[in-house]
Amino acid sequence: MSSDAPDEFRPDAGIAAEVKTARIEQEMEQSYIDYAMSVIAGRALPDVRDGLKPVHRRILYAMDQAGVTPRSSHRKSSSIVGETMGDYHPHGDSAIYDALARMAQDFSMRYPLVDGQGNFGSIDGDPPAAMRYTEARMSPIAEELLADIDKDTVDFQSNYDDRKQEPVVLPASFPNLLVNGSSGIAVGMSTNIPPHNLGEVIDATTHLIENPDCTVEDLMEFVQGPDFPTGANIVGRNAVHKAYKTGRGRIRVRAEFEVDDQGDNIVISELPYQENKARLIERIADDVNEGKIEGIRDLRDESDRDGIRVVVELKRGANPDVVKNQLLEHHLESTFGVINLALVDGQPRVLTLKETLTEYLKHRREVVRRRSEYELSEAEDRAHILEGRLKALDNIDDVVETIRNSESRDDAKAALRGETTVEVDGEPLPTFDFSEEQANHIVAMQLGSLTSMEAAEIEEEYEDVQATIERLNEILSDTSELDAVIESELEEIKEEYADERRTSFIEDTGTVTHEDLIAEEDVVVVVTEDDYIKRMSLDSFRAQHRGGKGIIGTDLKEGDRVSSVFVASTHDYLLYFTNHGQVYKLKTYQIPEMSRTARGKSAVNLLELDDGEEITAVVNTADIDEETDKYLTMATRNGYVKRTSVEKFQNILSTGIIATKLDEDDELADVEVTDGDHDLILASKEGMSIRFDEDDVRAMGRSARGVRGMKLEGDDELVGVAAVNEDLHNWVLTVTQNGYGKRTDIERYRRQSRNGKGLIDIKTNDRNGPVCAMETVGYGDHLFVMSESGQILRTPVEDISTVGRNTMGVIVMEMDPGDHVASVDVHQVGSDEVDAEAAESAEDEAADAADTDDADE
Known part of the structure; x- marks a missing residue:
């Protein structure tokens, strides 16, 4: 059986000789690079010259x-x-x-x-x-x-099947890359160039022509920033400057919107670039339905051919600023990532603003130069023809005779070129030295062109062509003249197509924080002994006359009792002090907002409390003036008091920090913000009080125990500490556990030395019960009293009678059997100025009060 196979394999023969050995990693690398460059140059990236x-x-x-x-x-x-x-x-x-x-x-x-x-x-x-x-x-x-693409201004290349020619680049009479921008994803790189205002870009280009050494900052005086077709607002200028200086940046773009005159609707009129309006409305609706955005009742798309109009209808009582911030955080602001990547000489490059315009000008100079050369050649050819025509007109009789006596058209052309001689009756006619182009044109001339008017027009055209030749030679020989042409043409385009800027700039006030999404309002915060905590709107509790039962403020689980109530703003930082001497920090709005009949949320989910640790005092940092020295003055059950600078509480961990050292059988009772310039008043459970100079208690560190502020007898213990500022405070207000209380002029508490027994503040008999709280108050203050069972009473302090010390007081809040006052807080709602008539009336009331004060020291 025969076979065509060779007897042995020969690598240098046949097809085998054409096989080349290559390392696979090198071949893969080179093939991938070739593929990547093909995509980069042929599909995905714009050319810097025409954009x-x-x-x-x-x-x-x-x-x-x-x-x-x-x-x-x-x-x-x-x-x-x-x-x-x-x-x-x-x-x-x-x-x-x-x-x-x-x-x-x-x-x-x-x-x-x-x-x-x-x-x-x-x-x-x-x-x-x-x-x-x-x-x-x-x-x-x-x-x-x-x-001018037909004037040899750009190079052409064969199309994909070599049937036609296509331009490698367009002449581009304006910097289209910046004007219209571009976006694309190549292999391993991408470009994202924002659009700009035509007038601004042309102004920057002409400035660069006149000032080649200008900086990017100089060009930014003309190009303010991107100008998106959908308008909207660019937030801040720093990102724009970075993008122009480096070729990369992240620009925040915010929708244009406003609250209508009635304050019922937010109207969106412009969207960030490339934002899908229908999808935006759908996302907002989803967030409203899921409760992520509150205060919106309805969404309407009222857009038409005249522009965008999306109406966000607000609920009654909704805060427009909060809703705006919620929309901003999630929907009405986007980021445009600038990557100014384009092809320069066929290679991808990230360009600054100046480099982009410089590359465009290089291209434009080449286009104008090639156009001028083309037009010069055309003009010179035309001038040559016109010279021949003028010469023919000067010798028209001999020219006509020569043509008429020639055997053929070709013979006539040859005679005009001087290559042959034409004879008439044996006499040779004059010879000429016209060029071939001139001879062809003369032979093709019509008789009508021999009129004197035609001759004058030819003379005029010849002069114009000569002027054109002179101008074109000037442009080609002088770069400043060439640049002047570019500048003039750019100005013409600006005059024809430039329009007003659509995108505006707004100040960068920082990104929207979670706090911006919370309405700033005063709220009532309730804490129970089992550390359930919640907040409720202050408006839920209208002021009542003293002696009422109040309204329900919380639903307690069995065996739980209210431990404290206080008023704060949702944007305030609160310091939570516990019976173990620890302090925690939390924003008011981080406390869950619930109804009056809700139980609240366990504080251990918000604060990392230890077993048996309870919140006993809360300080609002809004009371701390950063421009003055402030102290946190703490009082313990066993009568100790100490002052610590607020600077020691700047960095409070989530697990809390030590606020004060406590003896084993002692607990923190109360904390007050003081300034070191006024007196302090301490109050005990058995109705005793002592007033002394704050300087009697030196400032100490957080780990100190403090000094004794008041001598306590028997089972008595401290229940509160208050600062005496006679510019703000007029009275000492004391409330007992059975719901009784009194107002006493602050002057009735004379100053003593600390560590004394003090004076009787209020009688603590069976009717009153022990003292629950003591506060210093002034005109316009409202008292919030909360019982252990969850009832809250809000009443003006002026409703509580002014009496002397060592008296019984009056009913402040009616208690159900077995219920007691749990906590008291004071909220300033009136003017800082004291009404003179009200002050005079209060002084008369105090003067008439029975003065049964004892000096038990």
Whole structure:
């Protein structure tokens, strides 16, 4: 059996000789690089010179070649796509149509390059209609990109099948890369260039022509920043400056919106660039339904051809500022990541603002130079023809005789060139030395051109052509003249197409924080002995006359009792002091907001409390003036008191920090903010009080125990400490556990030395019960009293009678059997100025009070 196989393998023979050995990693690397560069240069990245990707360039050139200009009628998009795909862009028709449609969208392009007719999509994300339904033609400004393309201004290359020629780049009479921007994803890199205002970019370009050594900062005086087709606002300028200086940056873009005159609606009129309006409204609605955004009753899209109008209807009583901040955090602000990446000499480069304009000017100078050379050649050719015509007119009789007596047209041309001689009756006619082009033109002349008027027109045209030649030579020999041409043409385009800026700048006040999303309002915070905590709006509790039962403030679980109540703003930081001497820090709005009948949330979910640790005092940091020295003055059950600078409490951990050292059988009772310039008053459970100078208690560290402030007898213990500021405080207000209390003029508490027994403040008999709280108060203050069972009474302090010390007082809050006052807080709601008449009335009331004060020291 015969076989064609060789007897042995020979690597140097046949096909084997063409096989080359290569390392696979090197081959993969090189092949991948070739593929990546093909995508980068052929599909994804724009050219810095005309700002176009190949698909856009080919669409515009195909339209130009087909005569689909602004002066023609619209043509079916399918026809344009077909010609582009068949002659220049051998890719899918959907990709070509998508690019064509985007160039027609006024919400995508700052200056659309295609004038579309039909449905080309919407800002709601609706896709364009099928290409068989839409029509298009070039927009006027697109013609400026193709201007003079027939004057050898740019290089051409063969199309994909070598049938036609296509431009490598368009002449681009304006810096389209910056004006319309670009976006694209290549292999391993991407570009995202925002659009700009045409007038600003041209002003910067002319400035660069006149001042080649200018800086990026100089150009920024002309180019304020991106100018998006959808308007909106750029937040701050720092990111824009960074993007222009480095080629990269992250620009925050915020929607344009306002609250209407009635304060019932938020109206959105402009959206961030590339934001889908329908999707935006859907996301807002989802967040409203899920409770992430509060205060919105309805959403309406009232947009029309005149512009965007999305109405956010607010609920009655909703705070518009809070709703605006909630919308800003999640929906009305986006980030545009600038990556100014473009092809420079076929290679991808990240460019600064100056580099982008410099590369464009290099291209434009080359275009104008090549155009001038082309026009110069045309003008010189025309001048040569005109010179021949003028010479022929000067010798018209001999020229006509020569042509008439020639055997043929070719003989006549040869005679005019002086190559042969024509004889008439044996006599030779004069010879000429016309060039071939001149001779051809003369032979083709019509008799009508021999009139004297035609001769004058030829003379005039010749002078104009000579002037043109002189001007073109001047442009080609002097770079400043060439730049002047570029500058003049840019100014003409600016005059024709520039418009007002759409995107504005607003001050960068920082990103929206969670606090911005919370309405700032006064709230009542309730804490129970089992450490349940919640907040309620202060408006839930209207002021009542003293002696009432109040209204329910919380629902307690069995065996639990209220331990404290206080009033604060939702934006205040609160310091929570516990019976173990620890202090924790928490924003008021972090406390869950609940109804009056709700139980609250366990504080261990908010504060990392130890077993048996209870909140005994709360200090509002809003009372701390940063411009003055402030102290936290603490009092313990066993009568100790100490002052510690608030600076020691700047960095409070989530697990809390030590506020004061306590003896084993002692607990922290109360904390007050003081300034070191006024007196302190301590109050005990058995109705004793002592007033002394704050300086009697030296400032100490957090780990100190303090000094004794008051001698206590028997089972007595301290219940409160208050600062005496006679500019703010007029009375000492004392409340007992059985709901009784009194107001006493502050002057009735004379100053003593600390560590004394003090004076009797109020009688603590069976009717009153032991003292629950003591506060210093003034005009306009409201008293909040909360019982252990959860009832809250709010009453003006002026409703409580002014009496002397060592008296019984009056009923403040009616208690149910077995119920007791748990906590008291004072809230200032009136004016800082004291009404003179009210003050006089109060002084008379105090003077009439029975003075039964004892001096038990």
